[in-house]
Amino acid sequence: MEFTLYRSEVGFSELHSEWNDLLQRSRVDTIFLTWEWQSTWWRHFGASRGLLYLLAARVSGRLIGILPLYESSTDGRVNIQVVGCIEVSDYLDLIVEAGQEEVVYTALIAWLAGPEAPAWDVVDLCNQPAASFAHTRLPELVREAGWTAEVVQEDVCPAIELPRGEQPADSVGGWEAYLEKLDKKERHEIRRKLRRMEREAPGYQVRLVEDSEQLEVEVARFVDLHRLSSKAKDQFMTEGMQEFFAAVANALAGNGWLQISFLEIGERAVASYFCFDYRGEILVYNSGYDPQASPHLSAGWVLLARLIQRAIATGHSRFDFLQGNEDYKYRFGGVDSPIYRTLIQRA
Secondary structure (H helix, E strand, C coil): CEEEEECCCHHHHHHHHHHHHHHHCECCCCHHHCHHHHHHHHHHHHCCCCEEEEEEEEECCEEEEEEEEEEEEECCEEEEEECCCCCCCCCCCCEEECCCHHHHHHHHHHHHCCCCCCCCCEEEEEEEECCCCCCCHHHHHHHHCCCEEEEEEEEECCEEECCCCCCCCCCHHHHHHHHHCCCHHHHHHHHHHHHHHHHHCCCCEEEECCCHHHHHHHHHHHHHHHHHHCHHHHHHCCHHHHHHHHHHHHHHHCCCCEEEEEEEECCEEEEEEEEEEECCEEEEEEEEECCCCCHHHCHHHHHHHHHHHHHHHCCCCEEECCCCCCHHHHHCCCECCEEEEEEEECC
16 A cells, blocks of 8 residues: 655645545545535635645555544644544545555554654544444554544434435425324424415525525625524634635535525525535535514424425435434434544553
């Protein structure tokens, strides 16, 4: 195996043409590991946080691994983390071709023990979905090497498996099949809120952003609603975060991976969702609403129901609420999928 180490952002450019192809051959093909997301995250957050260690693993010239790592310091300790490892990236992993995990992990351990690696204290691999081998096989190899490895469950991602197969994708039956899987009380609540919206705001509409030329304006409109939602969301959406949202929207939209939606009453947008459409799945990334705009109509709830209904009609297989165990996710039928963290330390 040959390891190529990139110490600057040039590495993203060098690997651009091969990155997403490798990702599609891995066990964890998620939008948060695409070249578009990773390079955008590094540009906006990573470069100011630490030093890049972007490793590419090849066998006979074939790319079988990309290990996007960076060095940062916390309380005097030197940490090695995966690019994206703050709260804005819900799924992360070492990008390795399926079946090649053991050979790449073994080479990674050798690199960590060698002179090219920084003098690290902890390797912190966060946000690993259940399919990742980085919280199963990697810790075993680490312990065999004489180091310690701790695996913890750090969060959950509730998701809905959408009706497919027997129900035609564009039929009302798929939506009804979904509702029938819910608790009777929640099924009744969704139907009641939809009827009330139709009765009291008959002209309301759900609009998906389709005009890429207006993307900057639409992202700004989403940000305004996000900030209105709560004090916590207003504090989260700093100027730097707003710039990241705009940049990642622009990076993903060209591939058809972005879904920004608004619920509008009259000409006023009262609720919005910032979602991703990737590999037949809808991922609910963030939301915003105007709490002063007819709160009794539950615009955010109605918009979410319509997005689920649309996902079923368009043949999507999964509706993923991403990290967090907020109550509304379970009321819409979300089922938990665990998220793990692997912490490696020298003996």
